[in-house]
Amino acid sequence: MKSPDDSAVPAEAAGPKAVSRPPDSPAAGHPRFDRHPSWRIILLFGSAALISFLGCVLMADFLWRLGFNGARLLLLALFCVLFTMLSLGFVHALFGFFILLPNERRGAIPPPEPAPSKKAIPTTAIVFVVFNENVARVFAGLRTIYQSIEREDQLGSFEFFVLSDTRSPDRWVEEEMAWVHLCREVGGFGRIFYRHRRDNENKKSGNIADFCRTWGGRYTYMIVCDADSVMAGADIVRMTRHMEANPRIGILQTAPRIFGAESLFGRVQQFSNGLYGRMFCAGLDFWQCGVGNYWGHNAVIRLEPFIEYCDLPDLPGVEPFGGKILSHDFVEAALMRKAGWEVWLLYELEGSWEEGPQSLIESAKRDRRWCQGNLQHTWLLFSKGLHPFNKFHLTMGILGYCASPLWLMFLALSTWVAIDHKWSGLSTILPAQGFIGEFVHLSMMAHGLLLFGITLVLLVGPKMLAWLLLAVNRGRARLFGGLMRTGVGILIEFLLSTLIAPILMLFHTRFILFMFLGRSVEWKAQKRGADAGTGWLEAITAHWGQTLLAVAWGILAWQTSRMLFWWLSPVLIGLLVSIPLSVITSRPSMGRLLRGKRLLLTPEESAPAKELQDLENAIATAPPALPIPTTSTLAGLTAAVIDPYVNGVHVSLQEASGAGHDENLQALADRMVQEGAEGLSEHEVRRLLSDPQIMIATHRKIWSSAFREVAPHWRRAVEAYRRPLAA
């Protein structure tokens, strides 16, 4: 350990550096990064355009047979947009299938290996961006990555940071102690660092920008990890070597695999990510080449151009559509590319993982944030200088949410068309034969079924293709539970997705509507039931409107036309059962039940990598960071005030960060001592915690005072030390 002077005194900020540009000459690295999009774009998007065109023409002809009017014209327009998106997805999967097939036949997809080099990897920062997370989990993940890199004998090139924006005072203190404990256990002092930001301006992107401004000049590369990220040391080393060998690359993004799911909902997401994800990524990488996207974590970034070009500007206007950019990753990729640096997706690497939401409601909450962030990108579609591929990525991100209200409009309009036809009293004789009727001689029913069938192929096709890939690689199939079980898993996933899709459709539509009204959606978390998972009250609160809509819509459809009713039934059923579906799919017991039968299995469950095993062990064996149970009221604050060691650590960290003393806080501190901290706001508690002199004085005061002079909370805390502590 060094003297405090090294870190406490900031070096002079480096003056403006020469503007960084990628080298002009082609990269000398792996040929994988030497591909260019040109013909690939034409092939992939041409295929998608062809399928879209055929589908749209079929639909147009179908509506022509019914007779065109304003409503049907609008219906066709909506269908064309939605069908085009479906075609794009299908084509990505199809291309991905053909790209992966040769390697699957050989039994494995080898990760592209960088050219061997004796040069040391330049110093790289691995940053964990934390905001009110489960502290034990964060530090277990950090330990896992640390030890994984240590096994590669490359620890000398990496430094680790926990960049905390945690607002909860208790978690803040817990993080500090967890950091110290970890450093002591792995000998990480001087290599694992902790920084807590006093204010979380600009949220995650601001957190990273603050790191760049403070320590950015020290590192060549930065690997960004979320609180739930895990990465294998071997792949981290591989990625940084690729960056070294390919000096044009600005960002190298992995395709993280979901792991650790327990609930049925989580395991379905995990299964579909594991089974289909790689195929879609292969298709995506096929055409985007060096104009890929950045997903905010599990990626390595070249710091110099990132600092130079990727600080986020404010958007015109204010939130929700303007102001600070919320979804920063897509924009950072676009800005990097605008400056000439390449962004690649290295989907072949298997040592990259993240956790996913465990319930429908948690997923919707996450979508709420992402929806607003993505819709903000609309401004950037009109900005100058961004690469067209990046604008395409932004558009897809926007449409990913806007498709929901479009789909809802499509369904509503279809219902209207049926109602209008019924109540108009018009005959059922078709005004026109159309091309299909006249030349192919299909009846209307058959025509409709043809359209339905094609749509189903586009929806289900990728799943079948993924299953086929397993069929040629039996070793990998065993990791998913075998071919038969995978097939059953696909069916389960398909059924659940069908039921969940309309629920998400309504959630997304509501988010967008509220955004246009300038309102943010308040979502107060309810208490959970005895098992982890969504409680019934929370589910009813979230889904009652959807259930009512399903009942009303179902009655209307039934009264209008049986055919309309049955056509809408998959949507209506999903909405009708949204409440029990939300609850049941959130239960870990349901997930465990299927896992016991080896259904929805993934390689992360059947043959977990060493890192995932280490993570599980680390979480299970992690000693408590605080000497007070974290379930106790104000555990972190209490420990920081009462415990001599926690107080010493916390005060030392505040002093090192340059925190000063605020005389005005003394009255607040006295109130806390006499009346307890329960009446203080989080902000007030943070202010007290941020003042080292106050913390030392309060520690001394409470220990020295008679019990009658302090609040009962402090008395209990002091008396707890009369009982033996854990070491």
Add this chain to the structure above:
Amino acid sequence: MDVPDQAVGTPDDPAWETGLGGWDEAYARVEAYFSALRIRNKLLLSRLVYRVLKRAADMQRQSGGEPQVLAMQSTAKLVAEWFERVLDVKLPKERIAGRGRLALFLADMPGRWERYFLADPPWPEEFIERMRRSYLNAGPKFQARTMTPRPIELSAIVTGASQTWESLNRTPIIRAMISWTLVTAVVTGLVFFLW
């Protein structure tokens, strides 16, 4: 070591003047504090507590005061003095206390060096070195960079729209009127179109 029972009946005993009651709480408080410092050995614990209470009794004889308050003051003073000697630094009272406790914790004093806590020299070299080297390095040396956003260049039409949007934001009533007029127009047009 003097056994507490034996010492009760002598002028050196903390309870000689005031009786046992007040010193009971003092004992418990000091013991709790040393327990908080993770001193586990019961014999060592009682010796340390007795040593503190003896000093507190002396203080009380000189200037009076509550036993418990004096005992904790005595504890703080004793510990701070010991920190100064071990760390070989002169710091203000508040800083030496925090600095010393941090050093104790990082040097794993409770685990390895418990017997040397508050003990007189000589101390093992390794113990001294670990105590004096114990600092928290929460971050490496700063190497700052300037990171500033480049403004987005929007097309002329969008720039005009954004300026209009921002001026509307400053007049929420007009913005609401325009918004509702647009919504009504769209809905009316839609109904007309569909009907």
